[in-house]
Amino acid sequence: MAAGLGFVLGFLAVVFLQHATAQTVHVVGDNTGWTVPQDGPAFYSGWAANKNFRVGDSLTFNFQTGSHDVLKVSKESFDRCNFTGDDDDIIRTGPTTVRLHETDMHYFYWTIRTHCSLGQKLSINVVAATAGGPMSPSPPSSVFPPPSPSSSNALIATLCLNFSALLMAFF
Secondary structure, rough: HHHHHHHHHHHHHHHHHHHHOOOOEEEOOOOOOOOOOOOOOOOOHHHOOOOOOOOOOOEEOOOOOOOEEEEEEHHHHHHOOOOOOOOOOOOOOOOOOEEEOOEEEEEEEEEOOOHHHHHOEEEEEOOOOOOOOOOOOOOOOOOOOOOOOOOOHHHHHHHHHHHHHHHHHOO
């Protein structure tokens, strides 16, 4: 019985630790999504000001395929709303999720210049993951890796696996 109690306590500790270090999925613009903001050009900077972005977190850009796109750009391109890069880097299929792999400023906008100047652009500062949190390795050369599952789905899957292991230990 003591071994079973120890297993249960260990199981609960692992579950709580995993939840505490879970990465955050930030939905850009919350309910507004990724569009030309009706509240003016400062909308996305105001949205980002209320968030903490850490390595391992993700940004989800909610937009309809064919209506908008998203591109990670340099600060210079961001400031000028002037895209001069490779069209292959533009993400045209929405919604899309971008994982934040490194600390630094990150800049995104929609490639239609007038929409960028109307405020459909986002700059964020990504800091290191919290102490004890997950540290993601540097990504391969791809700017936009495939979307990762949301942290809530990962947590549910982890809980199910851990619960199954707990049941197997008692039977």
